[in-house]
Amino acid sequence: MKKFKIKSPVMDICKAIQDKIDNLNKPKGSLGRLESLALQICLIEQKLEPTLHNPFHILFGADHGIEKEHVSVSPREITWQQMINFTHGGGGVNMFCRQHGFNLKIVDVGVDYDLSSYKGILNYKIAGGTNNFLYGPAMTNEQFNKAINIGSSLVFDCYNEGCDVISLGEMGIANTSPSSIWMSLFGNIPLDECIGAGAGLDKKGIDHKREVLHQSVDNFINKYKDTDAESIIRYFGGFEMVAAIGAMLRAAELHLIILVDGFIMSACMLAASKLYPDVLEYAIFGHCGDETGHKKMLHLMNAKPLLNLGLRLGEGTGAICAFPILDSAVRMMNEMNNFENANITKYF
Template structure:
């Protein structure tokens, strides 16, 4: 597997950041989470005047072999059909990217469909969907490594384009199943609490999904290492996102984390490199069963709770204006000394 040089942000600048935040013309702590975000982003960028430049949302898409077991409300062909919708600008992620000035990149990590050339899709296909992990590993070690490499490559391209804040999204029918498997394996939370409705299963559907995933977990005969769990139960788009997240952390970019699937991706990434979490801002708590539990297991506070469960990066981008406000606070508010205002805290 590709190795990354990820270090915790240097804390030598931390007190200077705190002093600047505390001396802005406001009561100490009165801007709450904005102050916490400003400190985090200042540490990531190692500056008292952080900037958010050329934001991008990387959307990885792939199919999942486990879909053959009826674990998803949506049929498999929705994966490629929705990618066509992305290309035409008609999806949820499209209007949010337009609204907040994000570049949207769509990456074919492993969709079981042959897209025509020259349509704006970045072809990083590793294979046409994963294998069915009810019976065998979703991918080989070589395929997992290739996903990590290609996810990192996309982020390096974004960085070269001037991007320093990046979000990740996904499209892949049945990827909540793979996320639930990672969640139970990496947190110890019982699988039943990790399994939800996905794109719309009813109670009977959720119970069937749970039974299939429990059987897959019972059938697992790997070595229980972090890498083996990632490859055995993961999706190609999810592992590619891990590679992207790790590369972003190495490049000291701010990572905006979306919903249930991307939260489990950064959870998996943190099992390989715990320091990746220092670069992550968690956009929202979604409506998928298990999301709150996995956020609590990581020990993080999301910015929003809007009942979202679309994925694609939508929740992360909805939270972006709050992060932008934190940076503007640092750069646009006056301080007590310059404004000739007596400190009132």
């Protein structure tokens, strides 16, 4: 696997940041979460006047072999149909990108359909979906490395265009299944507590999904016994998920802010943190979604999501929806006056 140089932000500037926050013309701590968010952003960027230049949203699309076991209420063709819909500007992700000024990259890393004729989709297809992990690894080591490198290189492209905040999203029917397994194995949480309805399974469907995922994990454990994080990611992950991990790791290496979406992208950040723990220092979690287990998954990373709106669409919509809160934190640092300049007596 590609090596990344990821370190926690240097803390030397921390006192200066906190002093600036505390001396803005307001009661100390009165802007609550905006203050801690501003501190994190300033630490990531290593400056007292933070910026949110040229934000990019990268949406990775791919199909999953496990979908063939009917673990999702939605059929496989939804993946490619939605990818095409995104090129027409008709998706939820398109709406939020337009609203908040995000540049959108739509990337095919493994959709089981020929999308090469659609100019709005970047073609990085590794294969027409992963293998069915009920019977063996979802991808080969070579495919895993390709996915990591694709995500990494796309983030570097955004960085070269002046981007300092990256949001990531996914489109892949059945990708709650590998996410639930990653959550269970990485968090040492019973698998049943990690499995939900996904796109809308009923009780019978969820019970079937549990049976399939339990058998898949049992097969993996019986075959491999001692496993590392990379092996778990490769065995169960989707191409879009591994590409997102590569994107997250490169973004942290470049000291970019990483906006994390819902259940799937949180699972990717959890997996990324098992490879490079310091990646979490660069993550801002947009929301707590409505998928079973997301709250517990966020707790595993000590994450404090900005929103709780019952969202479960995916695509990165919850992350982009939270962007104005980051903007408010940055504006607080750059536009609020301080007590001295405003000739106001400190009142705390």
